[in-house]
Amino acid sequence: MITFEHVSITYPDARRPVLDDVSFEIAEGDLCLVIGATGSGKSTLLGAINGLVPHFTGGTLSGRVVVDGRDTARFRPRELADVVGYVGQDPLRGFVTDVVEDEIAYGMEQLGIAPAAMRKRVEETLDLMGIADLRSRPLVELSGGQQQRVAIAAVLAARPEVLVLDEPTSALDPTAAQDVLSAITTLVHEVALTVVLAEHRLERVMHAADTIAWITPAGTVDLGLPADVLARSTITPPLAALARELGWDRVPLSVREARRRVLADDIRPPVVAEPAPVHGEPVLVASGIDVRYGDLVAVRSVDLELRAGEVTTLLGRNGCGKSSLLWALQGALTHAGEVRVDGRDPAGLPAAQARRLVTLVPQTAADLLYAPSVGEECELADRESAAAPGTTAGLLRRLGVDVEPSRDPRDLSEGQRLALVLAIQLSAEPPVLLLDEPTRGLDYSAKADLTAIVRELAAAGMAVLISTHDVEFAAGVGRRTLLMADGELIAEGTTLDLLASSVAYAPQLAKVFAPSPVLTAADLAGVSR
Amino acid sequence: MVVPERTDALRTLHPLAWWCWAIGIGLAVNGTTNPLLLILVALSMVTVVMLRRSDSPWARSVRAYLVLAAFVIGMRLFFQLLLGGGRGETVLFTLPSVPLPAWAAGIQLGGVVTAEAIAYTVYDALRLAVMLLCIGAANALASPRQALRSVPAALYEASVAVVVALSVAPQLIESGQRIHRARRLRGDSSRGLRSLGRIALAVLADAIDRSMSLAAGMEARGFARTRGLHVRGALPLMLASVLSATTGGYLMLATDYRWLAAALMVAGVAGTGLGLRRAGARLAVTSYRPHPWQWRETLVAGCGVVAMLVVLGIGGLDPDQLGPALAAVLDPLAFFPSTNPLAWPQLNGWMLAVVALVLAPIPLTRTGLQRIPDAARTDVAVRSPRPRGRLAEAVR
Numbered sequence: 001m002i003t004f005e006h007v008s009i010t011y012p013d014a015r016r017p018v019l020d021d022v023s024f025e026i027a028e029g030d031l032c033l034v035i036g037a038t039g040s041g042k043s044t045l046l047g048a049i050n051g052l053v054p055h056f057t058g059g060t061l062s063g064r065v066v067v068d069g070r071d072t073a074r075f076r077p078r079e080l081a082d083v084v085g086y087v088g089q090d091p092l093r094g095f096v097t098d099v100v101e102d103e104i105a106y107g108m109e110q111l112g113i114a115p116a117a118m119r120k121r122v123e124e125t126l127d128l129m130g131i132a133d134l135r136s137r138p139l140v141e142l143s144g145g146q147q148q149r150v151a152i153a154a155v156l157a158a159r160p161e162v163l164v165l166d167e168p169t170s171a172l173d174p175t176a177a178q179d180v181l182s183a184i185t186t187l188v189h190e191v192a193l194t195v196v197l198a199e200h201r202l203e204r205v206m207h208a209a210d211t212i213a214w215i216t217p218a219g220t221v222d223l224g225l226p227a228d229v230l231a232r233s234t235i236t237p238p239l240a241a242l243a244r245e246l247g248w249d250r251v252p253l254s255v256r257e258a259r260r261r262v263l264a265d266d267i268r269p270p271v272v273a274e275p276a277p278v279h280g281e282p283v284l285v286a287s288g289i290d291v292r293y294g295d296l297v298a299v300r301s302v303d304l305e306l307r308a309g310e311v312t313t314l315l316g317r318n319g320c321g322k323s324s325l326l327w328a329l330q331g332a333l334t335h336a337g338e339v340r341v342d343g344r345d346p347a348g349l350p351a352a353q354a355r356r357l358v359t360l361v362p363q364t365a366a367d368l369l370y371a372p373s374v375g376e377e378c379e380l381a382d383r384e385s386a387a388a389p390g391t392t393a394g395l396l397r398r399l400g401v402d403v404e405p406s407r408d409p410r411d412l413s414e415g416q417r418l419a420l421v422l423a424i425q426l427s428a429e430p431p432v433l434l435l436d437e438p439t440r441g442l443d444y445s446a447k448a449d450l451t452a453i454v455r456e457l458a459a460a461g462m463a464v465l466i467s468t469h470d471v472e473f474a475a476g477v478g479r480r481t482l483l484m485a486d487g488e489l490i491a492e493g494t495t496l497d498l499l500a501s502s503v504a505y506a507p508q509l510a511k512v513f514a515p516s517p518v519l520t521a522a523d524l525a526g527v528s529r
Numbered sequence: 530m531v532v533p534e535r536t537d538a539l540r541t542l543h544p545l546a547w548w549c550w551a552i553g554i555g556l557a558v559n560g561t562t563n564p565l566l567l568i569l570v571a572l573s574m575v576t577v578v579m580l581r582r583s584d585s586p587w588a589r590s591v592r593a594y595l596v597l598a599a600f601v602i603g604m605r606l607f608f609q610l611l612l613g614g615g616r617g618e619t620v621l622f623t624l625p626s627v628p629l630p631a632w633a634a635g636i637q638l639g640g641v642v643t644a645e646a647i648a649y650t651v652y653d654a655l656r657l658a659v660m661l662l663c664i665g666a667a668n669a670l671a672s673p674r675q676a677l678r679s680v681p682a683a684l685y686e687a688s689v690a691v692v693v694a695l696s697v698a699p700q701l702i703e704s705g706q707r708i709h710r711a712r713r714l715r716g717d718s719s720r721g722l723r724s725l726g727r728i729a730l731a732v733l734a735d736a737i738d739r740s741m742s743l744a745a746g747m748e749a750r751g752f753a754r755t756r757g758l759h760v761r762g763a764l765p766l767m768l769a770s771v772l773s774a775t776t777g778g779y780l781m782l783a784t785d786y787r788w789l790a791a792a793l794m795v796a797g798v799a800g801t802g803l804g805l806r807r808a809g810a811r812l813a814v815t816s817y818r819p820h821p822w823q824w825r826e827t828l829v830a831g832c833g834v835v836a837m838l839v840v841l842g843i844g845g846l847d848p849d850q851l852g853p854a855l856a857a858v859l860d861p862l863a864f865f866p867s868t869n870p871l872a873w874p875q876l877n878g879w880m881l882a883v884v885a886l887v888l889a890p891i892p893l894t895r896t897g898l899q900r901i902p903d904a905a906r907t908d909v910a911v912r913s914p915r916p917r918g919r920l921a922e923a924v925r
Binding site: 050052055056076077078079081082084086088090093094095096097098101102105106107108109110111112113114115118119122154155158327330332351352353354355356359360362364367368369370371381384385410424425428 | 672674675678707708710711712713714715716727728730731734739742743744745746747748749750751752753754814815816817818819
C-alpha cells in the first residue's frame with residue numbers, strides 16, 4: 001500500500017538528511033507504529049506519506065514514495081486526500097470549521113461528493129467513531145479525546161485507504177487514550193484500513209501494532225515485527241525494559257503476554273521496600289484553594305502541603321483542574337484561599353518576587369521563550385532573577401544540555417527546550433518547583449533524564465509538584481501521589497499504594513505483577529527466578 | 530435525488546437572512562437620530578438575540594458589542610465635555626476653562642456645558658452605538674463563517690481567505706494572553722517598547738505557526754482540488770457584464786436614456802450571475818446540508834429591508850414639498866428631533882412599525898438554544914487556565 005524507495009529527505013540549512021536512503025513497504029491493512037527518539041524524523045516520515053513533506057514543508061526528497069500506486073512527487077497532498085487521511089499532532093489547530101458535523105463533511109465537500117451520499121457517510125462515520133451525540137457541538141468546546149476522535153472521523157469520512165496519525169494519544173489521559181486507540185483498532189479490524197501511527201508512549205499502542213518502523217539515530221528505518229524491532233531498538237517501553245531486566249530474548253507486546261511468561265517462569269518479584277518517608281519541613285501550605293471561571297468551579301477547596309525534598313505527582317483526567325491548581329499555587333491565577341510559602345502568599349507579591357517562592361514550568365513551556373538565541377535567553381534570565389551572570393547557562397549545562405549560545409530556542413528539540421525553560425525558572429532559586437505536563441513530546445531516554453534531574457533537585461531540598469498523564473513517568477519519579485477529580489483532591493498517598501491498586505492509572509509492570517506491588521523495571525533488580 | 534432537509538422545527542435560519550435583517554436595520558438606524566426610536570430598536574435587537582441565538586461560543590459575543598457601544602457613547606460625551614462647544618443656551622454647568630495659546634485658536638478646553646450640546650452628542654453617539662449593536666447581533670445569531678459558507682462557488686477562494694482572516698484576530702488575542710501570563714511566570718514585568726516588541730514577536734510567531742497548521746490541515750484534506758475542467762468564456766462574460774452594468778448606471782444617473790440604462794443594467798446583472806455560475810463549475814466543491822432559502826428567510830430578510838426603506842424613505846422627504854396633510858401623516862421631521870432649541874423627541878406610528886419589524890423574527894423563527902450537559906463544558910474551560918479567555922471568545 002505504501003512504498004518508500006531509497007527515500008532521503010533533507011531540510012534546507014540542515015547538515016545531514018533527516019531520513020537517509022530509506023526503503024520499506026507497508027502492507028495493506030497493517031497497523032504500523034513509527035517509533036524513534038525525539039526529533040528523529042517521525043513527523044517527517046508521516047508527512048512524506050501524503051506529500052506534505054516536501055510539497056508543504058519545503059526541503060528536498062530524493063527517491064520515490066508511492067501510495068496506492070500514486071507517486072507523491074507528482075501528486076500534491078490535496079490530490080492524495082481521497083487516499084491518505086492525515087491527522088496532525090494538535091487536532092484543534094487543524095480544524096477548518098466550527099462544528100463537529102461541518103468538520104466531518106469538509107473533506108467530502110472538497111472531494112465533490114454528492115450531498116445525498118455525504119449525509120449518509122457523515123452518519124456512518126459518526127457512529128463508527130462513537131461521536132453521534134457530539135454532532136452539533138462547537139469544536140472548541142470538546143475535550144482532548146473527543147477532539148482527537150472528531151479529527152479522525154473527519155478524515156475517515158473521505159474514505160481514505162490509509163490513515164496517518166501523529167501522536168494521537170500523547171496529550172490524553174489514560175482513559176481517553178484507550179478510547180481513541182480502541183476506535184483505531186476497530187478501523188483496522190473492521191474497515192481494513194492501513195494505519196500508520198507515530199507515538200512516544202509505546203505502552204499505550206504497541207500491543208495493537210502489526211509492524212514497527214524504528215527510525216534509527218542514523219536516519220535509517222528498521223521495519224519488522226514488533227517483538228523483533230523492540231529487541232533491537234534503543235527505544236525501551238516498560239515491557240522491553242522488563243524483558244531486558246529479566247534476560248528474556250523476546251519482548252512481550254502486551255501485559256497479558258508478559259503476565260503469562262511471568263507465571264510460566266514462576267518469577268517472584270522482590271518485595272519493594274517503601275522508600276523512607278521524607279521528613280522535610282512543609283515548604284508550601286495551601287488551604288481552601290478555589291478557582292472559578294464564571295459560574296464554573298475548576299478547583300474546589302483544595303488543601304495541600306508540599307515538603308522540602310519530596311517529589312509529588314498529581315494525576316487526574318483531562319480537564320479535572322490540575323493546571324488551574326498549579327497556576328493558582330504560583331499565584332498567577334485569581335483564586336480564593338491561601339498559599340503560604342516562607343510565611344508569604346505568592347499571589348499578593350509582584351511577579352519577580354513570587355517566582356522566587358514558587359516557580360512554574362507551564363504546559364506550553366515554549367511560551368516562556370522569546371529571545372532570539374539561547375545565549376540571550378540565559379542572560380535575560382540572569383537579569384530577571386538578579387543572579388550572577390552565567391548562572392542560567394551553568395544550570396542548563398548541569399541539566400545535560402550543551403548547545404551553542406547562538407542557537408534559536410525554537411530550533412531546539414522538545415527535551416532541550418524544556419531543559420532551557422527549567423534552567424530559566426530555576427535561576428530564581430525557588431524552594432518550590434511546579435511542573436505542568438512536562439513529558440509531552442519526550443522519548444523514554446529524555447524522560448529518564450528528566451526523572452534524574454527532578455530527583456537531584458529534590459535531594460538538594462526542593463519541593464517538587466508534577467502534574468502528568470503519563471503514569472509510567474509518575475511511577476518512576478516521585479514517592480507521593482495526589483489524585484484529582486472534578487476539581488477536588490480525592491486521594492493522597494504513596495505512589496506505590498495509589499498506582500499499583502488503580503484501574504486507570506496502574507503502570508504496565510504493576511499490571512504484570514499484580515498483586516505484588518511493582519512499579520518500574522528498576523524495582524526488579526535482584527529478582528528471584 | 531433531493532434529500533429533504535432537516536425538519537422545520539430543527540432547522541435554524543439561513544445565516545444570510547440574519548445578516549440581511551441586521552444590516553437593513555443598521556442602515557435604517559443610520560437614517561435617524563431620534564433617541565426614543567434608537568433605544569427601542571436597541572432593546573428589541575437585544576431581545577431577539579437573547580431569544581434566538583444558538584448556544585455556540587460566537588453567540589456570546591453580544592456582550593462585547595454592548596460594552597463597545599457604551600464605550601462609544603462614553604467617549605463622545607467625554608470629548609464633548611472636554612472640548613465644549615458653544616451650542617445652545619440652556620447652561621447646565623460650567624467647567625473650569627483652560628486658556629490655550631494663540632496658535633490653538635478655535636479649540637477650547639472646558640467651559641460652558643449646555644443641554645443642547647449634550648443632547649446633540651448623545652443622539653449622534655447613540656446612532657453609532659446602535660449600528661454597532663446591529664453588527665454584534667448578526668455576529669451572535671449567525672457566525673460569519675456560516676454566512677460565508679453560502680456564497681457562490683466562484684467566490685469560494687475569496688470566502689476562505691475571509692474566514693482565515695476572521696480567525697486570526699481571536700487567535701492573536703489568545704496567544705497574547707497566553708504569552709502575557711507566561712511572562713509573569715518569568716517575573717518579567719518590564720514595560721515599554723522593548724518588552725512590547727518581544728511579546729509582539731512571540732505572538733506573531735505563534736499566530737503564524739497556527740496559520741501554517743490550519744493551512745496544512747486544509748491542504749491535506751483536499752482544499753482547492755479542481756475538477757481539472759477548463760472553464761471557457763467565464764472571464765470575458767463577467768467583464769462584459771460588469772462593463773454593461775456600469776454603463777447602465779452612468780446613463781441612469783447622468784442622462785435621460787432611462788430605458789436603455791435599465792436594459793443595460795439588467796443585462797449586466799444577469800450576465801454577472803451567469804458568469805459566476807460558470808466559474809463555479811470549475812470547482813468540484815459540493816455543499817453539505819446547504820441552507821435552503823424559504824419563506825421564513827424571505828420574511829426575516831424582508832423585515833430588515835422594509836425597516837430601512839421606511840426610515841430612509843420617510844426621513845429623506847422634505848416636508849416643505851409635501852402637502853400639509855401628507856406631511857402630518859408622514860411626519861419626516863420626527864426622525865430628526867431638534868436639539869437647538871431642545872425639544873422632547875416624539876414617537877409616531879411609523880417608528881413603532883420599525884420597532885415591530887425589528888421584533889418580527891421572534892414569531893418567525895425558533896430558538897437556536899440546545900441543552901449541553903454542564904459536564905461537557907467543564908472539561909474545556911478547565912483544560913487551560915484562561916482568566917480572561919472570554920475576550921478571545923467574544924471577538925469571534
